[in-house]
Amino acid sequence: xxxxxxxxxxxxxxxxxxxxxxxxxxxxxxxxxxxxxxxxxxxxxxxxxxxxxxxxxxxxxxxxxxxxxxxxxxxxxxxxxxxxxxxxxxxxxxxxxxxxxxxxxxxxxxxxxxxxxxxxxxxxxxxxxxxxxxxxxxxxxxxxxxxxxxxxxxxxxxx
Numbered sequence: 001x002x003x004x005x006x007x008x009x010x011x012x013x014x015x016x017x018x019x020x021x022x023x024x025x026x027x028x029x030x031x032x033x034x035x036x037x038x039x040x041x042x043x044x045x046x047x048x049x050x051x052x053x054x055x056x057x058x059x060x061x062x063x064x065x066x067x068x069x070x071x072x073x074x075x076x077x078x079x080x081x082x083x084x085x086x087x088x089x090x091x092x093x094x095x096x097x098x099x100x101x102x103x104x105x106x107x108x109x110x111x112x113x114x115x116x117x118x119x120x121x122x123x124x125x126x127x128x129x130x131x132x133x134x135x136x137x138x139x140x141x142x143x144x145x146x147x148x149x150x151x152x153x154x155x156x157x158x159x
Contacts, residue, residue: 035094036158037132046137049130053122058082062141076118082138089146092154093135100131 051060057079058064064081071077080086088096098107104117122131139147 035097036154037093037097037136038129041129041136042133043137043140045130046133046135046140049126049134050137053126054082054134057118062086062138076116079118082141084142084146088138089142089150090153091150092157093150094154094157096135097128097131100126100135101128 050058059079059081062082064083064086065078068078068080068086080088082088091099099119101121101123102110103121104119105115106121108115108117126134139150142150
């Protein structure tokens with residue numbers, strides 16, 4: 001059972017990456033490369049914003065909810081960890097930003113996919129800079145290897 005859920009989650013993640021890349025090419029989407037973490041971010045502010053907006057679901061220590069790889073009674077996957085044990089670091093900046101700004105269901109809907117995500121959009125509550133600060137904080141907690149892999153994926157998507 002868990003193997004099929006993991007495979008499903010990986011397919012959804014891969015679809016998210018491919019779909020977001022396709023979305024970035026549409027005429028009403030932001031220009032390519034605009035969904036890249038800005039040079040100026042404030043990790044301390046990002047940590048405070050994470051505590052205020054994200055920790056209730058993703059955990060004070062970025063540990064996520066228990067049994068996060070198996071759907072709950074409502075059919076939704078619980079909030080994943082944002083530490084090295086989760087899959088957050090597998091995604092380029094554009095996916096992380098889009099998922100946070102729009103929410104999982106809306107981002108995937110814009111890509112032509114139906115997915116009932118528990119992740120709400122924060123674009124109406126947080127500025128783009130605040131979202132980038134949160135993402136910078138999360139990334140700052142990862143070991144070097146995970147940060148390097150994620151940075152390479154973000155860079156590859158820009159090319």
